[in-house]
Amino acid sequence: MxxxxxxxxxxxxxxxxxxxxxxxxxxxxxxxxxxxxxxxxxxxxxxxxxxxxxxxxxxxxxxxxxxxxxxxxxxxxxxxxxxxxxxxxxxxxxxxxxxxxxxxxxxxxxxxxxxxxxxxxxxxxxxxxxxxxxxxxxxxxxxxxxxxxxxxxxxGRKTAAEKVASLLLLIATHLDPDARGETRVFDLPMSRLDIADYLGLTIETVSRQFSRLKSDGIITITANRHIEIVNLARLKKRCG
Amino acid sequence: MxxxxxxxxxxxxxxxxxxxxxxxxxxxxxxxxxxxxxxxxxxxxxxxxxxxxxxxxxxxxxxxxxxxxxxxxxxxxxxxxxxxxxxxxxxxxxxxxxxxxxxxxxxxxxxxxxxxxxxxxxxxxxxxxxxxxxxxxxxxxxxxxxxxxxxxxxxGRKTAAEKVASLLLLIATHLDPDARGETRVFDLPMSRLDIADYLGLTIETVSRQFSRLKSDGIITITANRHIEIVNLARLKKRCG
DNA sequence: GGGCCGCCTTGATCAAGGTCAAGCCGGATG
DNA sequence: CATCCGGCTTGACCTTGATCAAGGCGGCCC
Known part of the structure; x- marks a missing residue:
């Protein structure tokens, strides 16, 4: 109209x-x-x-x-x-x-x-x-x-690992909404401290969870902010 | 009207x-x-x-x-x-x-x-x-x-003790809204499990926090459900 | 009364996540 | 180039709250 x-x-x-x-x-x-x-x-x-x-x-x-x-x-x-x-x-x-x-x-x-x-x-x-x-x-x-x-x-009810996975999924949904298939690419729009404050965690815990997702082959991180979700299905499974 | x-x-x-x-x-x-x-x-x-x-x-x-x-x-x-x-x-x-x-x-x-x-x-x-x-x-x-x-x-950000104190204050506000002074009296309208599920804790932790508030002289509990807030000011201080 | 059941409390132990500390990395600045 | 600084990562250790287990208490039914 x-x-x-x-x-x-x-x-x-x-x-x-x-x-x-x-x-x-x-x-x-x-x-x-x-x-x-x-x-x-x-x-x-x-x-x-x-x-x-x-x-x-x-x-x-x-x-x-x-x-x-x-x-x-x-x-x-x-x-x-x-x-x-x-x-x-x-x-x-x-x-x-x-x-x-x-x-x-x-x-x-x-x-x-x-x-x-x-x-x-x-x-x-x-x-x-x-x-x-x-x-x-x-x-x-x-x-x-x-x-x-x-x-x-x-x-209230998710573990640190589930919280971080949930956040990545949330951001991917907003920043890469039309994507299909098993990968998503975006830049994190916030610092580790912001992420920790959103999830009720500390920056150290957030960082460790990122490292774990990385070494498990679920995401890749470059330049601290650029995220590629390599295996969306496995990420979803970690959301609790 | x-x-x-x-x-x-x-x-x-x-x-x-x-x-x-x-x-x-x-x-x-x-x-x-x-x-x-x-x-x-x-x-x-x-x-x-x-x-x-x-x-x-x-x-x-x-x-x-x-x-x-x-x-x-x-x-x-x-x-x-x-x-x-x-x-x-x-x-x-x-x-x-x-x-x-x-x-x-x-x-x-x-x-x-x-x-x-x-x-x-x-x-x-x-x-x-x-x-x-x-x-x-x-x-x-x-x-x-x-x-x-x-x-x-x-x-996301409060300790177990602060969570329990916050809940007691919330319930007191609703169930005994017109009260003045430093005491409040009410019956808990929910089980320990419900309380735990509202606070993101376990029943054991909730129970321990109640015991602590009791032994610190901030509340009294009778029949598991009947609560008297003896010192409202001190309870508020524990809300974080 | 005796036994059972649901709900709550208490204790002992464990582990997730917090805290403290050190160091890395990249960009900015002299 | 060297240095500094902020943001991030990693490791060692500790605390909080979860887990596991036992027992108390009151209501209910036989």
Whole structure:
């Protein structure tokens, strides 16, 4: 469904389109990046290096960030510094939420990212007027809930080996979604520390598990970040 | 706001009411039990003993269950039998969801419960027509997402002692919400196995942590289930 | 009462994963 | 080139929590 100039100005556009139905997932990943850019003259595209903290998750948000490339990590920290990553947002997910969370959370670029920043008021007005978008946002919230609950099983009941295998599979699914056959190739979008914080492990344990997968011939690693899954079936068997 | 007979029949009633705003939380806990009962002649109130599995979470749901007393546990199980409880629903939460989850989940009575069962079609029609209810459902979904993410920190980064303390605090909050001062009294609505499965531990570890809290003078336990938190401040300090 | 069963506790031992420490590697910098 | 630094790996050792095993306690049934 095409977006007309009039639609854009009224901020009441229909946002269903083929590409959305296929690709979009995540909390609020309901708009294609291109749509978002067209949506409002207040919308800006921004590049951020890895490590940058994003606004948009705290109570006084004034913008939502649509991830256009790279990966954003959401995390929570205990008082003594222990950290847990509670979600990864891949393109084209939208970071930030309608009706902000009351419990503190940080959003940070895990890799270098490009984001598309939309003023809070703009998006919320759009949501209020557009039932299709609203329905899609509800679906996305429920899907994020599902993902969080699935990951709770990983955190609570899987071994270190199973956790690492599960993460590789998750990333492969997002970064190499159309691949067929028994191999997958991608660059890890995050450091060992991030991986450990996502899995509830230490960097040493993560590193040892990578080495084991390597010596078992299931993956190859080059330049610390470039992963090739050589035998997908065997990796899946290790996910518990 | 009162519910009139005409409203009930049109299934387009406003559902905001003082008691709701104050007490309701959880995925879809947007209706007061009394409202729900009045809502439709198809709504039935049912009693279930602990251990009963509820329908309502699988793909072919045909009903939603509003918890009126007791606690319902939501869980996921790995192929080899390892189980993780991924959420607890206290009265007056609503179990089941609009647009069912695709990843398998089980809902089971943790304690003896009373539920109020609403036909799926009835509730969904109501949601479609009632913007206030819809907004509240969205809020509840986001709140459940928050709760899941908070629990991910507990599962991934807390020690056994901190996990048990966190759970006691969580249950106290729900079952003895209006209490003041340094003590809380309640009956555990779940077995040691359920507790272990919620915390990602074994029953032995849970039991040992209870014994330790007891011998440290932070709680007292009688009849295995009756808990008195003697020193709330010290319990909170142990939550990490 | 006696025996059984489910649920919980306690103790002894074990192993998965954490901690501490050393060293590697590649890129940046002088 | 040498050096430094951050991120990663590897090894040695230790701690936490799992596992295995025994026993307690209360309810229930004969």
């Amino acid at each position: 095409d977006i007309t100039r009039r639609d854009i100005h009224s901020l009441d556009i229909p946002v269903l389109c083929k590409s959305c139905d296929v690709r979009h997932k995540g909390m609020c990943g309901a708009l294609a990046p291109e749509e978002l850019l067209q949506l409002s003259r207040q919308t800006r595209q921004i590049e951020q290096p890895a490590g940058t903290e994003l606004v948009g998750e705290s109570t006084d948000v004034d913008a939502y960030d649509n991830v256009m490339s790279g990966v954003v990590k959401l995390s929570k920290t205990l008082e003594d510094g222990r950290q847990q990553i509670i979600g990864l947002q891949f393109a084209p997910d939208l970071v930030g939420r309608l009706y902000a969370s009351e419990s503190p959370m940080t959003a940070e670029a895990a890799s270098d990212i490009t984001i598309c920043r939309v003023p809070k008021a703009t998006l919320e007005r759009l949501v209020e007027r557009n039932p299709v978008l609203r329905k899609r946002l509800m679906d996305q919230a429920l899907r994020e809930l599902d993902e969080a609950r699935d990951w709770m099983v990983t955190l | 009162d519910i009139t007979r005409r409203d009930i029949h049109s299934l387009d009633i406003p559902v905001l009411c003082k008691s709701c705003d104050v007490r309701h939380k959880g995925m879809c806990g947007a209706l007061a039990p009394e409202e729900l009962l009045q809502l439709s002649r198809q709504t039935r109130q049912i009693e279930q003993p602990a251990g009963t599995e509820l329908v309502g979470e699988s793909t072919d749901v045909d009903a939603y269950d509003n918890v009126m007393s007791g606690v319902v546990k939501l869980s996921k199980t790995l192929e080899d039998g390892r189980q993780q409880i991924i959420g607890l629903q206290f009265a007056p939460d609503l179990v089941g969801r609009l647009y069912a989850s695709e990843s398998p989940m089980t809902a089971e009575a943790a304690s003896d419960i009373t539920i109020c069962r609403v036909p799926k079609a009835t509730l969904e029609r109501l949601v479609e027509r009632n913007p206030v209810l819809r907004k509240r459902l969205m809020d509840q979904a986001l709140r459940e997402l928050d709760e899941a993410r908070d629990w991910m920190v507990t599962l």
